[in-house]
Amino acid sequence: MWLKKLFEGYYRGVREIPEPEAIHQREFGFGSFSKKINIRHRAFKSSRELLDYIKEEAPAHINYSTARYEFPAGSMEEKGWLGTDLVFDIDVGDLHLNHKHSEDWLCEICFEELKKETQKLLDFLMNDFGFSRKELLVNFSGSRGYHVRIEDKRVLELDERARREICSYLGAEASIKDMITERDGMIFGPKPSQGGLKGRIARKVIEEIRKSKIEDRERIAMEIEKGNWGAFPRGYGIGRIREVAENTGVRIPVDSKVTTDTTHMIRLPETLHGGSSLLARVVGNLDQFDPMRECFVFDGEETSVRFLREIPNIVAMGEEFGPFTADKTEIPRFLAAYMAAHGWCVVEE
Amino acid sequence: MAYYPFLSNERSRVKALDVDLEELSTNPMYAEIIENAVRDIEGREHKTLDRDLAVMEFVVVRILLGIINDPPIEKAYIKRKSEEYRRSLEREDLSYLIKMAREEFGMDIRTEGGLRIHFTDFLKHKPEFLNLAQMELEGGYVSITKEQLVWILKDAIAKLIESLIPRERRFPSGLVAVARRIRLMKGRERAREAPRVKRLKEEALPPCIRSIIEEVEAGKSSHSANFVLATFLLGLGLKDDDVINIFKRSPKYKEKTTVYQIRFMRERGYTCPGCESIRSYGLCKWECKRKHPVSNYFLNLRSSKNERE
Structure with missing residues (x-):
């Protein structure tokens, strides 16, 4: 499969993967292009060992547990929970934007709104919850949002009820x-x-x-x-x-299921998203960050594709493409990968 | 000042008293301590002992609870004692409370600019009636009153007592016999009081539970929804198999996990959360004006004039 080969080629060239804290206590899960997680309960002693596995398998999705376990490779009953990072997911689906395009499409305004909400979340986490910007690990989700992770020891022990309270706070559920x-x-x-x-x-x-x-x-x-x-x-x-x-709009639409579930699996930063082909890039300066410029990893070689539906204009890598009709055409490889991963086109090899 | 035997310096005094536990359980000299401990566990009136005896009594209570190993008995004792301590703590100076919070429970408390507690400590120990969203939270610290600090300490004390109950160790033989007596008595009491539902009448289910069952049937129920449903059904007195049968309706049903979790919840004595908690989980959008789904079920049964099983 064309995408699989692209992923294999990409991971072959990767030298290191930023590892989550206490990698040996994390459960890993991997997915294919048809299922986000089809292998679970895997554990690795180091990022080196993990990278070897990734190079070998080139999974479409690489997820790890926000929880730390005594025995991460055991069944859920055997794992022995040690604590869970505090994680937030801001997804475009939760923003309830009134756009005319289809739900699976993200326009520039969608990306801007996502950034705005993520900035708001960072502001809450720094000013109200007292975290420093350094403690807030931000990355693009690889598809439709941003993830913010906190590995601070003090949050590890918080149970689901406590995490729900944090979501209620962010959701401004004060009476x-x-x-x-x-x-x-x-x-x-x-x-x-x-x-x-x-x-x-x-x-x-x-x-x-x-x-x-x-x-x-x-x-x-x-x-x-x-x-x-x-x-x-x-x-x-x-x-x-x-x-x-x-109606002040103080609230932040975080996906509370991600935050409250203490056994949640989340995409490993700096890995590819099989549903978009984009990299879940770690974000330093959110203001300057543009996923449609910084998260494409494939080159621009012309690639023949056949679109399966109509595609509106799209700005990628600073260039405008389309609109495309359901027809054959040639587009750069990075855009072909993006379209193919979404299932909007097939590549004519 | 009231006496708090759970404090670490009090507990270390036990060692200094150098009393042999086997001797304590058999020597008639200590009979008063044991009798007092039994009355305390059973929730009966008991004497206020002097400091040395009280600290010994606290040891005996914990050992007895360890031998009895019965979550509902443990829970009832801890609930009653922590409430007793809360009432005593209300009369203490704020400086004493802050010292206890910091030194005994490692809480991060600040006093400059008012009494404040780190939000993680607040969330770990807050009572149900306090919500983070209604508190003043700034720079990671929640502003609280002295009364709220006492409630937070109450929860910390309850958790500490629970953690001090010895698990899986050799117990003094004299106390094993006493524990057996308590367990028998409490078991009979419970059998008299516990609700017994032989067959679930779905028409009497509160709307939140009915909705969770629908989610289970659609394979869309969350962890918290499954927890509420399981504890609700156990709380009605249904047998494990009957509870499991409800979960079998899920297309995602996993035999091993469900059986393990139901048994775990029963053994640990987990009880169904009240309506307020269920609402906070986002599982209730109804206005039943009831406080608890289990009592709601029985009230529904009664009002529909169904025979109570």
Whole structure:
């Protein structure tokens, strides 16, 4: 198979793979082009041993456990759980973007929104949860999002319930009802100087008010700074004010299943994604990062393909391609691999 | 100041007292300690012993619980004792509580800019009624009140007591007989009190459980959903086989894993989470106005005038 050969060629040239902390305590799982994980419960003593296996097999998907185990190669009952990294997955599917293109397609705006949400997540993790940027290991998922991993010892022991709490926090599931209350005809609410979601919501509301065209907006913003939320114009009862607070968009749409599952398997950074052919590249500077430029690994040799569906314009490696009709054409190898991995074209060898 | 026998310096005093456990279990001189320990485990009124005897009593209680090896008895004891300690701790100075949190439980507590605790310690020990989303979290630390710290300590104490119960070791023969007596008594009590459902009436199921069963049947149930369903069914008093039969409806059913997990949950005495927890797992979107799915089931049975089995 054409893609399999490409993957084999790529891994042959790889000299090292960044290893997760305590690699000998991790379970590994590998997948084919038709199934994301079809081999599980594998363990390796070192990244060298793992790389030898990868070079030999060139799997389409390489996943490892966010958990550490005493016996990672044992069955689930035998493994002996030692702890799990704290992991977040931001996937385009959870952003609920109102785009006209099909769900499996990602346009430039999708990629930008993904970055914005990931930036927001990093901001929460640094300012609220106190992690340094260095402790936050960010990588492109290889397909439709970003992964953020924290290997800090203090988070390892957190159970599923604790991780769910973190997701609720990121999802801003604080009860606005308790936050904004009415007493003796006055409406009280959070102040921007407060920590946690309270402060975030207050700051966001003030920012929105200052940007709005509401009459007297500066005075309203200053009153909210003091915790007096009754300063909204007439017509804003407590219900409507709560609605304003609720709709601040403070929340971050992380995939809570990934974070709460303490036995989850996640893509190994710097390996290829069999469903896109892109590299799950480790991200240093997220602002500057462009997956459609930095995650292609194959060269640009012209490759004959036959499209199986219509493909809109696509910008890859800084060049615009398409649109393509369901027809035969020649495109660079990196784009052919991307299209073929998605199942949108077949390569005419 | 109240007495806290679980503190590490108190526990190390036991060694200094140099009492032979075999002798303690047979010498009539210590009968009062054993009697007090039994009453304490059974939840009956017991004497307040002086410091040396109390620390010995705490040893005896732990050994007895280790011999009895019965999760529900253990759980009930730990729940009652940690609540007793919580009430005592409420009367202590904040500085004493902070010292205990730091030194006994290794919690990361800060006092500059108000009382704050690292979010990982908060999450490990927080009571159900506190949610991280409602707390002030900044720079990794959650602002808390003295009262909230006491609740956090209560959980840490409960976990510490559980960890101090000896497992799989040789026990003093005198205490083995005492433990047998407690187990027998508690077993009878439980048999009288426990709900017994011979056959599940699906029409009486709370909506959350019904929905989880549908997820199981579709092969889409999450770990937490499976946990809630299994503990719910066990909580009704169904036999392991009947519980397993429900999970057999899943297209992803795995015999070995399911049997192991059901047995594990029963042996460990896991109980079904309450409605508030189930809601926090994202498994409840209904407004039953009930507190627990197990009692909800029996109330549904009663209100539909079905005969209780």
